Amino acid sequence: MTEKIAFERPKPLADRATHYCPGCSHGIVHRLVAETLQDMDLVENTIAVSAIGCSVFLYNYIMVDTVEAPHGRAPAVATGVKRARPDRFVFTYQGDGDLASIGMAEIMHCANRGERVSVVFVNNTIYGMTGGQMAPTTLVGQKTTTCPSGRCRDSEGMPIRMAEIIASLGGTAYASRVAVDTIKHLNQAKKALRKAFEVQVNGLGFGFVEFLATCPTNWKMSSIDANKRIAEEMIPYFPLGDFKDVTTGKGVC
Amino acid sequence: MSRVVFLKERCKGCLLCTQVCPKGIIALSGEMNQQGYKIVEVAPGKMEQCTGCASCAMICPDTVITVYKTVKPGQPVKPGEPGEEVARVNG
Numbered sequence: 498m499t500e501k502i503a504f505e506r507p508k509p510l511a512d513r514a515t516h517y518c519p520g521c522s523h524g525i526v527h528r529l530v531a532e533t534l535q536d537m538d539l540v541e542n543t544i545a546v547s548a549i550g551c552s553v554f555l556y557n558y559i560m561v562d563t564v565e566a567p568h569g570r571a572p573a574v575a576t577g578v579k580r581a582r583p584d585r586f587v588f589t590y591q592g593d594g595d596l597a598s599i600g601m602a603e604i605m606h607c608a609n610r611g612e613r614v615s616v617v618f619v620n621n622t623i624y625g626m627t628g629g630q631m632a633p634t635t636l637v638g639q640k641t642t643t644c645p646s647g648r649c650r651d652s653e654g655m656p657i658r659m660a661e662i663i664a665s666l667g668g669t670a671y672a673s674r675v676a677v678d679t680i681k682h683l684n685q686a687k688k689a690l691r692k693a694f695e696v697q698v699n700g701l702g703f704g705f706v707e708f709l710a711t712c713p714t715n716w717k718m719s720s721i722d723a724n725k726r727i728a729e730e731m732i733p734y735f736p737l738g739d740f741k742d743v744t745t746g747k748g749v750c
Numbered sequence: 751m752s753r754v755v756f757l758k759e760r761c762k763g764c765l766l767c768t769q770v771c772p773k774g775i776i777a778l779s780g781e782m783n784q785q786g787y788k789i790v791e792v793a794p795g796k797m798e799q800c801t802g803c804a805s806c807a808m809i810c811p812d813t814v815i816t817v818y819k820t821v822k823p824g825q826p827v828k829p830g831e832p833g834e835e836v837a838r839v840n841g
């Protein structure tokens with residue numbers, strides 16, 4: 498009987514153990530990024546910009562040249578990298594504390610200017626690295642160390658829907674929200690990531706994908722329950738899908 | 751027979767793979783790896799139920815699983831498919 502390899506570690510993903518907690522979605526998103534870089538034959542031509550958060554060691558896992566940006570500033574650093582080396586493929590990889598809190602100004606203006614960069618945004622509704630503080634994306638009622646009785650709409654406001662905001666900005670070519678909780682969602686996620694990369698390669702503008710992700714440790718849940726929370730609590734508030742796609746005209750005014 | 755191979759030392763015992771296997775053949779093994787995690791296995795004798803769908807490998811955050819899928823005799827492995835260059839005769 499003949500057999501073929503139906504799945505193996507993509508080559509740009511380092512053959513080493515990660516420091517991530519068991520069940521953490523960062524590992525899945527890393528793999529999707531590595532596969533997409535490999536599929537699009539971009540590996541040798543890529544400069545990544547990593548952010549602050551649990552994914553700060555991105556450069557230990559995805560084997561491409563990487564610049565480490567200060568907290569929230571990855572889109573600004575990526576702007577500089579891309580303008581200096583327009584021939585390179587440039588992406589940032591940012592958490593929700595990094596992108597939607599301290600880095601809100603940078604991400605908004607980078608998208609609005611239509612920088613030819615792509616952004617991988619991992620929304621796990623919490624600050625993971627620093628021990629589980631409230632993020633702008635924390636769901637109402639969700640308990641964190643800085644809102645121990647649960648996020649309250651009156652005092653902390655509503656969770657920010659980044660993909661929709663980014664889609665509303667003029668320079669954005671593609672903005673989508675995906676999830677990593679099921680095989681179906683993983684397949685959709687990979688397609689969306691490819692589109693966010695393609696709009697840069699084709700010079701169309703800024704590409705953005707928000708991944709609904711887990712942080713089992715700071716949610717204080719088992720990996721399985723954390724994964725279920727994506728469908729039960731996150732997707733109802735953070736709907737999946739493309740919010741803008743200039744290649745189909747969706748969301749373009 | 752399609753089959754999966756676990757890189758035991760990388761497994762963190764998160765059990766996500768056990769939830770997505772359509773045949774339900776992945777479970778805790780009772781073994782612990784050097785990282786100190788209780789790891790999973792395909793229970794002895796159950797590997798022949800593996801369809802090679804790769805669902806377990808796709809959800810694994812630690813890229814622990816390699817999936818080998820059976821190709822029917824005479825069915826060529828399409829050029830450019832993953833593993834094309836390593837498709838081989840097994841027994």
Ligand SMILES: Cc1ncc(C[n+]2csc(CCOP(=O)(O)OP(=O)(O)O)c2C)c(N)n1
Nearest residue numbers: 549550551568592593594595623624625626
């Ligand atoms: C200027 C600055 N302010 C604050 C911090 C502390 N800090 C480190 S990571 C982090 C939040 C990370 O959360 P997120 O972006 O959601 O990533 P995650 O760890 O959840 O993947 C903060 C506030 C810092 N490193 N630098």
Ligand code: SF4
Nearest residue numbers: 517518521551625712
């Ligand atoms: S703290 Fe959360 S985000 Fe950080 S590695 Fe652990 S599970 Fe992942």
Ligand code: SF4
Nearest residue numbers: 761762764765767810
């Ligand atoms: S998903 Fe991966 S790390 Fe988690 S139990 Fe299965 S093989 Fe181990």
